[in-house]
Amino acid sequence: MSPAKTSRINITYISFLASAVVIVVLTFLSFQLFNKQKSATDLVTHTFLVKLKIEEVVSILKEAESGQRGYLLTDDTAFLQPYKNAEDKFNRGISELHTLVSDNAEQVENIDEFKRLGDSRFTFLKGGLDLTGNKTKDGLIPILTNGRKTMIDIRNHMQLIADNEDKYLNERVKNKLQADKWTSVYILVFSMISFAVLLFSFFRLRNENIKRTEAEINTEILEKKITERTAEIAAINKQLTDQNYLLENKNEELNSFTFIASHDLKEPLRKIEMFTSRIKQTEAEHFSPKSKEYFAGILNASSRMQNLIEAVLSYAQTNTSTHHFKQTDLNETLRHATETLNESIINCGAVINASNLPKLYAVPEQVEQLFTNLISNALKYSKPDTPPVITIKAEKTYDKPHEGHTNNALWKIIFTDNGIGFDDKYKDKIFEIFQRLHGKTEYEGTGVGLAICKKIVENHNGSISAISIQGKGSSFFIILPENYHSK
């Protein structure tokens, strides 16, 4: 993975983690804020409850008082109804108030004081009713006066408790609000951070997207270029294949042209020879000496032409397409070649020394012709006074692997003679068709033999070369692969 890609992925992870942390913190803070606000609300509710309860308790006392007054004025016991349950209600109310303010020692004391005042009020109320048997204005007045005084004390105390509650409420709410202010700041800060991370991620993703799109476009361009180049190569390949096909066709055409041309040339020549042989048979006795000389010239020329045409035909037929490669024992091939040349060999008293030759994958007829041509050449260009000695050797050698060789074992076959040799500067020219180094009358020949040798060796993916010392002899080197398979 490239470093750029790694850093991109790291940044993505970091952005994600930051977002997650910010969200968790925000959630926590919001929860805390909600809790605080809820407890503040609870406090307010608590204060109102306390105040409400005190007022309720005070109103119990008031109801008891007004019931007592009604009874005192009318002697109707129905007015005493609120008074009868008042003390119980009062005690229950005080007990509830105790529970409500249990967390506040000062208020507990205040409630106790409130209860004491309430109890004393009830004592005055009872006192007032006990006097009912002997109701005197004088007896009632101090009781009512003291009761009113106590009631005023109760109201004042109630106010004190309510004020105390309000004071606590204010303090607590103030504290809460102080804490809430910081929470809000935190929430704001984290929200900003969250927004920043969001923005950062957005721009990063946008850039990434742009980069990716650019990369995609680049890839597309590259792919397009590759496709174009592939098409170009395919077109060139096709052109090459076509050209190769054309070339092969032309080659074949040329071969068949050479074959047909030489074949058709043979026909009129055969007739010339036939007619001249007829004339020679029937009319020779009427010829003047000059005519006989000319006639011999015609026969000689047509015979030479016949040989040339045969040679060209043979050259044209030297291609692999009509021949089959097979395992060929070169000793056998050499034996066939010497049999073909037996008459000439005996006539010139030639000696052929051949060492053991290898087996090759080759076209037997062609290798036989190669050997025949080389030996025939050695016999033809021998020194007039020296019997030809031809030495044939084979050496195994190896080549670097290259196309066309499945096995790069090669055989070097060397034909050495003691003939007239040739100037070394002609060592390449001798393999060209119709090239002759000697006059026709001096050494007969068509100038095709070595060209055929070269073509045969090339058909086998081999090579042929020669070295020579004039007046001493020549050596021909043939290199053939051990295992060449033509296509």
Add this chain to the structure above:
Amino acid sequence: MLEQPKILIIDDDKDDQSFLSDVIAELYPAFKCNLASNGQEALEYIAADPPPPDLIFLDLNMPVLNGFEFLRDYKNIYDLKKSKVIIYSTSSNPRDKEVTKNLGAADYITKMADYDKLKTRLKQVVHEYCQ
């Protein structure tokens, strides 16, 4: 040997016709020698003048009906044991020799450049097939 063998030379080349008929006339003056310039003409002649020839010299490359086609048609009508066909062609292709042999040709003479050699070869053929 047959007293007066009936010979037919089928060849579109007048020169080759005359080389062969000259040799026959020189060697065997009693032989009845006829000429045709393609397979079609030969079939018409043979049908018009029975019995069929004892020996037919047949060129291969001819217009209208070539030597191969003539041989294919001829062997369906006539008995090749009684009426022998000798190929007389410029082709020295071994494949042509094989194909014509399979079609029933008795022998194969490659057209040659020397009159004496032709004479020798013809003597051989007559000796072998005109018994």
